[in-house]
Amino acid sequence: MLAEWHQTPEYFLEHWTDEQFEAFWQARxxxxxxxxxxxxxxxxxxxxxxxxxxxxxxELFHEMGIAPQGTA
Numbered sequence: 001m002l003a004e005w006h007q008t009p010e011y012f013l014e015h016w017t018d019e020q021f022e023a024f025w026q027a028r029x030x031x032x033x034x035x036x037x038x039x040x041x042x043x044x045x046x047x048x049x050x051x052x053x054x055x056x057x058x059e060l061f062h063e064m065g066i067a068p069q070g071t072a
Contacts, residue, residue, distance in 0.1 A: 004028070 002008060012021065061068070 005012075016024075055063075058068070
């Protein structure tokens, strides 16, 4: 709760009712499950843009027309 609301646990114990606390955890769990589903969907789908691939730094610099130092 400190990370999400920037409040200490004592604050919630003193100011929140049990119903608010329960609702917070249910909403948080639903949000975490939705995030997990979204991430797993993107990881499992092999949709790579056409022509997209990883390149080494020297390949990138060569494509951009940047020569290594000392060779120009």
